[in-house]
Amino acid sequence: MQKHHTLFSCPICKEDMDVQDDGHIICNQNHSFDIAKQGYVNFMIKPAPSMYSKELFESRQTVINSGLYDPIQSAIADQIENETYTILDTGCGEGSHLDRICTHLEKNPLAIGIDISKEGIQAAAKFYENKIWCVGDLANSPFKKESFDIILNILSPANYEEFRRILKPNSKVIKVVPQSNYLKEIREQAFANSEKESYSNDQTVERFKEHFKNVQQQRITYQMPLSEELLPKLLEMTPLGWHLDHEISLKEITIDLDILIGENH
Incomplete structure (x- = not known):
């Protein structure tokens, strides 16, 4: 720092x-x-309540490190040029996506993660010491304007006005959003015959296109086998699993995501 x-x-x-x-x-x-002695900085001006527990982030790390999202992480890394110097992961959670994306890069950029959840950032600092981890609110972020070459926003809320402020000119935002079949096996069993069984990301994609130029949209879909041990951890890390009132059994899971790549004006 x-x-x-x-x-x-x-x-x-x-x-x-x-x-x-x-x-x-x-x-x-x-x-x-x-x-902090654990190796992170809390830039929050006032505490923010978090609905995410330490256990959720431990489950999230286990799921991500199982390789479930490897094709997504590899595709994101392919969009990051070798001359990239600074990467910010917004809503980074416990940092596993950012760490695994960086392992795909030929050069080692400065990687910073920010999340409003102190529990997530504490876990990130514990497991990934070679990055800068910040507890902070994007509505009041601790970064100067035009600081970053790449902003990542993976399955997390966005603040596009702030993204544009802290991005360098003509740099990139890479946002990952669910597509219609994402985790469909959980949705089918949890919300059968209800409107939540189906999902569309059209509004999210259109809003992204309103804020950035030359937007590319890359859909990545695949099925992965799901071990008996991994299922409860997946259910704990996704809101789809929080409202289940019965046990479910899955042998595989569908990953269906859009990667949106947009340039800053």
Whole structure:
């Protein structure tokens, strides 16, 4: 963080920040944040309640590291040029997607993850020490304008105005959104014969196209076998599994996602 302190601005007053040897991060107006002993920074001005538990992020890490999303991560890495220097993963959770995407890259960019959930960022800092992890709110982010070459937004809410502010000119946003058959086996058993059994991402895609130029849309669909041990962890990490009132049994799962790639104006 000392080496890259020029990326950061105070979320309170927007002044420049200095990273000191003792782990204090102080702006010109003396607003102060600390690097926690676990290796992350909490830039939240006020605490935000999170519906995501430590156990959810542990399940999410297990599922992602099982290889379930490997084709998605590889496709995202293919969109990141070798000269990319700074990557920000927004809504990064426990950091597994960002870490695995970076393993596909020839060069090692500066990778930063931000999430409003302290539990997620604590897990990210624990498992992936070679990146910068921040607890923060995109509505009041701790980054200067035109700081990033790539913003990732994987199955997470977005703040397009903030994305455009902190992206360099002509840089990219890569957003992953569900397609109609994503986790369809869970949806069919959990919401049979209800409107939730079907899903369309048309509104999300159109909104993305309103904010970025030269938008590409790449659909990736495949089925993966699902072990008996992995199913409960998958159900814990996805909202689809939170409302089940009965046990379900699955032997495979469908991954069906759109990767949206847009350029900043």
